[in-house]
Every structure is written in C-alpha cells, then in structure tokens.
Amino acid sequence: MRFGCQAALAAAIIRRYLPGERRRHPTHFDGMAFVTVVLGLDAPGSCTGGFYVQPQSSRASRLFVPLAAGDAAVHRYDLRHGVHVKSGSRYSLVMWIKPSQESVIDGSLPWYQPASDAGDADAQHNFAKLLKSGQPGQGPSSTCDVKRSLQLYALAAAQGHAEAQRALGQMYFKGCSGLSAPDAATASMWWRRAAKFGDAHAQKLLAGLLRWGLGGTDVDVEEADFWDRRAMEQESSDDEANPEASVRAAKCSRREVEPIQKTIVECARREPPQHEQLKLASVDQPEPDMDALFGPAD
Numbered sequence: 001m002r003f004g005c006q007a008a009l010a011a012a013i014i015r016r017y018l019p020g021e022r023r024r025h026p027t028h029f030d031g032m033a034f035v036t037v038v039l040g041l042d043a044p045g046s047c048t049g050g051f052y053v054q055p056q057s058s059r060a061s062r063l064f065v066p067l068a069a070g071d072a073a074v075h076r077y078d079l080r081h082g083v084h085v086k087s088g089s090r091y092s093l094v095m096w097i098k099p100s101q102e103s104v105i106d107g108s109l110p111w112y113q114p115a116s117d118a119g120d121a122d123a124q125h126n127f128a129k130l131l132k133s134g135q136p137g138q139g140p141s142s143t144c145d146v147k148r149s150l151q152l153y154a155l156a157a158a159q160g161h162a163e164a165q166r167a168l169g170q171m172y173f174k175g176c177s178g179l180s181a182p183d184a185a186t187a188s189m190w191w192r193r194a195a196k197f198g199d200a201h202a203q204k205l206l207a208g209l210l211r212w213g214l215g216g217t218d219v220d221v222e223e224a225d226f227w228d229r230r231a232m233e234q235e236s237s238d239d240e241a242n243p244e245a246s247v248r249a250a251k252c253s254r255r256e257v258e259p260i261q262k263t264i265v266e267c268a269r270r271e272p273p274q275h276e277q278l279k280l281a282s283v284d285q286p287e288p289d290m291d292a293l294f295g296p297a298d
C-alpha cells in the first residue's frame with residue numbers, strides 16, 4: 001500500500017521432487033501469474049540441478065539457479081523456466097502474484113491484452129495458449145476463443161517465438177473448426193522454424209511428419225533422422241511430452257505440508273547473520289564458467 005502497489009497473492013503451491021518420483025517440471029512460462037516467487041526450502045546441497053531459467057527454447061541456454069532455504073527467485077510471465085532435479089530431493093514454495101485483488105477474485109489476466117497489443121511475443125504466446133483451451137472457473141479469460149488464439153500465436157510465431165511456432169503448427173496440422181482445414185505443409189513449415197530454434201518437441205513432431213509422410217507430405221527419412229537425433233541430444237523425456245500430468249504429480253500431500261510450513265516460518269524469522277552463513281556455504285560450490293555461459297567479458 002505504501003508504494004501504491006496493488007499486488008495480490010493468487011495461489012501458493014508447495015512442490016516436491018523426490019527420488020523415485022517425478023524429477024522434472026518441464027520448461028514452461030507461468031501463464032496465470034504476472035509475477036512468480038519461487039522460494040527454496042532445502043538445506044544447501046540437498047539436490048543437484050533444481051530450478052533453472054532458459055532464455056531461449058534450446059536447452060543449451062539453460063542456467064541453473066541454486067535456491068537454498070530462504071533464497072527466492074522472482075520472475076515475470078515472460079521467463080522460460082523449469083525444474084530438473086538430477087540427484088537428491090527438493091521442495092519449493094511457488095507463489096503466483098497478480099496485479100490486483102480484483103484480478104484474483106474475478107480470475108482475469110489484465111496484463112496480457114496491453115502487452116500483446118504492444119507486441120510482446122511472450123504475452124501473445126501465453127494469452128493464445130489460455131484462449132485456446134479456456135481456463136475453467138477463471139472468470140473472463142475462461143472463454144475459449146480459438147480464432148483469437150490462432151491470431152495471437154501467428155503474431156508471436158512471426159516474431160520467432162519457438163513455442164508459438166510449434167503450437168501454430170499443431171493447429172494447422174489438426175485443422176481448426178471453421179478456420180482452417182488440416183494443412184500438413186503449413187504445419188511442417190512452422191515446426192521446421194521452431195526446430196531450427198532448438199525446440200525439442202517441434203523437432204520430434206517434424207521428424208514424425210517426415211518419417212511417415214503424414215498429411216500427404218513427402219517422406220524424407222534422412223531429414224527425419226536428423227531431427228530425431230537433434231531432439232535426442234536434448235534428452236527429451238516423457239515428462240516433456242506431457243507437462244500437465246507431471247505438474248499434477250508434483251503437488252505435496254497434506255502430511256508433508258506441516259514440516260514445510262515450519263521451514264518457511266524459520267526462514268522468515270532467521271536473523272541476517274545466520275542467513276549470510278547459508279549464503280557463504282553455497283559459495284563453496286564450484287564457480288560456473290561465465291565465459292562459457294555468456295561469452296568472454298568485454
């Protein structure tokens with residue numbers, strides 16, 4: 001209030017990543033939140049891997065962000081990110097923030113219209129995805145509007161948004177009632193563009209199309225092998241193919257929530273010196289090779 005900020009909490013979810021259970025939250029954008037806060041809940045070193053950000057659709061741009069208990073990552077709807085726990089276990093508290101209490105109550109997503117109109121490709125993509133399926137029980141944005149969805153995907157795809165290109169290809173491949181008949185040639189054009197940007201899912205879709213000559217397209221086994229190899233190099237997994245299912249599996253059971261709530265309260269009460277100790281402990285980890293990640297400094 002003091003800063004004129006109307007932000008309101010729309011959802012708080014505790015997620016877990018345990019051995020023998022699902023280990024990934026596939027790469028995605030948080031479509032339902034303007035801002036997300038991800039709070040780490042584990043002692044440093046509880047897992048390797050963890051939360052990552054990925055500026056481009058290719059996995060090569062993936063950057064892991066260590067989040068020990070009390071560390072928070074704060075990001076907007078336009079940050080591509082995910083989780084891959086490579087070993088150990090991990091818990092996190094994810095908070096989705098909307099710009100106003102009204103938007104929480106009526107389920108609206110007021111930032112998308114102006115940002116899409118201003119040409120923000122991530123906003124166009126997220127908004128298109130929501131409009132395609134409709135969000136049950138989410139107020140005004142619950143309306144399914146396939147025509148508008150197709151338009152927004154096309155705008156984002158034209159700007160080189162790989163996920164939008166892949167989605168647009170899927171809409172063309174299947175055909176949209178009343179909008180376009182199934183059109184495998186146009187689908188393959190969009191999938192090829194997304195595949196070139198490194199989108200592993202598009203690479204697999206394109207490979208399948210070329211291998212079987214789906215929708216009347218020419219068979220090209222050599223190119224199909226090429227794209228299948230590119231996708232395999234990116235370690236595609238079943239999780240990636242079915243994000244919704246794995247996201248559901250990630251939610252905590254009730255009996256786990258109590259100790260986690262304690263950790264959250266402890267983190268909030270922690271005196272700064274103790275927090276600094278935690279920070280220092282994580283500094284012992286090997287430094288990432290910054291030149292390899294971002295290129296040599298000027």
Ligand SMILES: O=C(O)CCC(=O)C(=O)O
Pocket residue numbers: 013015025030038051081082083092094
């Ligand atoms: O578990 C995490 O750290 C992040 C999960 C996430 O990205 C989400 O719930 O949207």
Ligand SMILES: [Fe+2]
Pocket residue numbers: 028029030036081
């Ligand atoms: Fe997320």
